[in-house]
Amino acid sequence: MTDTILETAGLTREFSGFVAVDGVSLRVETGTIHALIGPNGAGKTTCFNLLTNFLTPTRGTIKFKGEDITGMKPAMVARRGLVRSFQISAVFPHLTALENVRLALQRARGASFDFWRPETALNVYNDRALELLHDVGLPDLGNAVVADLPYGQKRALEIATTLALDPEMMLLDEPTAGMAHGDVDTIVQLIKRIRKGRTILMVEHNLSVVEGLCDTITVLTRGRILAEGDYATVSKNPEVIAAYLGSSDA
Amino acid sequence: MFGFSRPQLIAFLAMLALIIVCPFVVYPVFLMRVLCMALFACAFNLMIGYVGLLSFGHAAFFGMGGYVTAWTMKVWHLDASIAILLGGVTGGVLGLCLGYLAIRRSGIYFAMITLALAQMVYFFCLEAPFTGGEDGIQQVPRGHLFGFIDLSNDMTMYALVACVFLGGFLLIHRIIHSPFGQVLKGIRENEPRTTSLGYRTDDYKLIAFMLSTSLTGIAGGTKALVFGIATLTDVNSSTSGEIVLTTLLGGLGTVFGPVMGSVVMVSMENYLAQFGAWVTVTQGVIFMFCVLAFRRGIIGEIGNFLKLKL
Structure with missing residues (x-):
């Protein structure tokens, strides 16, 4: 019964030789909360900018509700029901x-x-x-x-x-970044309340937020997808631990 | 009324009273110059204060409006109202062409592109046959308004200039306080966010630019009619700089700031004229003082002191 609301195929963005996002194929299912995590510089925000067409991909396509929106004006993407927030408030x-x-x-x-x-x-x-x-x-x-x-x-x-x-799909770029502990909880509760009838894709650094909230997690490193799955699967993946979670043990 | 807050309404009524009383005390031609520059500054303020775009080429629209009004008065002997309107249309059409190119950039790039395009307009005016080149268009008749009101009398002309100014001033105020103005403020505050809400911000900026340049053209046309002359000075980049200074001095993004700025600037030019080049030096010093000591401008600082939005 699950169907895909947002799908990318081979999404790539190069900045004068540097590949920020490298062949990302992402599928976000309708009605889920999907998290995009990864260390700094993994290309999460670039990915967001591509999805909402604030940046044009070098290669690859983006489909929203089955319609190809690659290269569309950002305002038009927003009008189709794919609305983003920003990292800085x-x-x-x-x-x-x-x-x-x-x-x-x-x-x-x-x-x-x-x-x-x-x-x-x-x-x-x-x-x-x-x-x-x-x-x-x-x-x-x-x-x-x-x-x-x-x-x-x-x-x-x-x-x-x-x-x-009233967007069908919201992209939240680090909704809890730079927040005090109490505020984080408020935002998490808020996201839980507003998810009804919507799909949410969020970039998040705070893993405790991701754990309780998100259905699917995609881990990005150096512009590539490293792992995907629910929190239990992803957090046990040795590559993910090495690339991302491991940094806190070091 | 017109979306004025209470203190703004009081300030507006005070301004209105001054506009009515002053010509009986002060030389009307001087006042007309103040009002033309005030309308110019208000139109300029619409861009810098409410869209956040610094145009460094507004003289092009002011000067071209002046040329068209002067030329149509002198050669076609049109009615004053139509000649002034044509000045506004010229400003608007030119604004559409130049704005279409400039609006894609913001910040310093927008300022530079508008400056470059305005310089092109300046050289066009220098070479084009109808502008009279260095001589300008001289001895422009003031003609008649609506066919029967003779404008050669200074007081009659003053009444027309005052009406044009008030009309423009109120229109700008309405633009700022309209659904359209609300989007403009959004663009000024955070353009990417406005885009992400589904607004095609370039369209809004272009329309705002055209409104601003149309009113600038009207101001230029009115000035040409008052003085009976349209010259290269009004298309020159120094005029663009002067209007930036005027608006800054009065207070960016305030409703009455540009008017106050014009009063101060035109008074300075008028009463310091005997000192020749010292006018420019004085203006420079005042500009530096303004930037260093009262960055909100005269009206901005007063508003801040009284905790009011003026």
Whole structure:
């Protein structure tokens, strides 16, 4: 019954001789949480940039819901329901939390080229925006300027903004990076709540997060897939231990 | 009203009162120059302050708007309203062409491309027969507005300039506070994120650029009409630099900053003119002082002090 939502074949990206991503063939099944792990410089973020077409692959193809999206404009990929977050917290710092989420909800009206209409035209999205803020644990913060929020709340806000597009598939680039322990747990709970009806592909460094959360794990090193499977399988793989987990024993 | 916050509305009413009272106290031609430069600076501020793109070639649109208005007034004897509008259309069309090329880059590259393209426009104006080259287009009649209002009277002309300025000012304010403006702010704050939300940011930037250059063309056309002359000075890169300085001095990304900046800059040029080259030196010193001591600009610092968004 499982079917594939995202599939890459021989995905390769070279940067003037350096191969960052080398023939990655990835299959993400619908409705799963899939993790992409690997040591620094393994090509995880490059992979994300390729999947969302922020970078063009040197070789290889990307299929989303059976449709070839290789070389499509990033905005068009987003409109098809494949929405990403960023490693550095991607918020709009000088807007309020409500405006951040509303900017995503505003997509529902199509292109917003209407420069002659007052901003109040967007107030119809306020309720939904507040609801989303509530869902990610940021109630009552609608009018807060985002630059003033602590880091954990910015990450939560970013997820709220991504959720506002109601994407079929979310790509989360290190959602817990740089977070305090308590905040990590909040985000993990949040991801568990939002996974319903969605597929999530995430890059993650924190293995305890991956362990409890992800159905499938793909390990990347030097741009290649080293191993794939559930946490139990992957964590026992001697090559993975050597390449990645082993570094902590040394 | 128009999306003004309360303090902004008070500031706007104060500005409106000054626009009405000042011509009875101060020389109207000087005020008209201030208002034309203020509209120019506001249009420029739309790009730098709300899209985050520094255009170093806005003089091209200002100067070309001026040439077209002057030429259509002098040769075709058009109505003043249509001539000014044509100045705006020129700014817009030129903005579409140059913007289409420049918009693909950001930061310093965008500034450099706009500068290079504007220099091309400058040399075109220097060589093209209709601009009069070094002489410019001189003795442009002010003509009539809507066929029956004689603009040769300074006070009548002032009323027109004030209306053009206020119209442009309010339009820019509306643009900033529209669904479109909301996307622009998103692009300014975090362009990759805006893209990832499904917005084709280049389209938004190009439309914003065209709106900005159209208003710049209108400002240029109005100025040409006021002084009855369109010259190379207005297409020169020094004018582009001056408008950057004006906006910075008044306050980037503030609604009233560019207006304040124009008041200060034009006053300086006017009252320090007797010192010749010292005007440029003084401007340079003020610019350095501004960058070092009050980076938010005059209005920006006042707003920050009062904890208000002006």
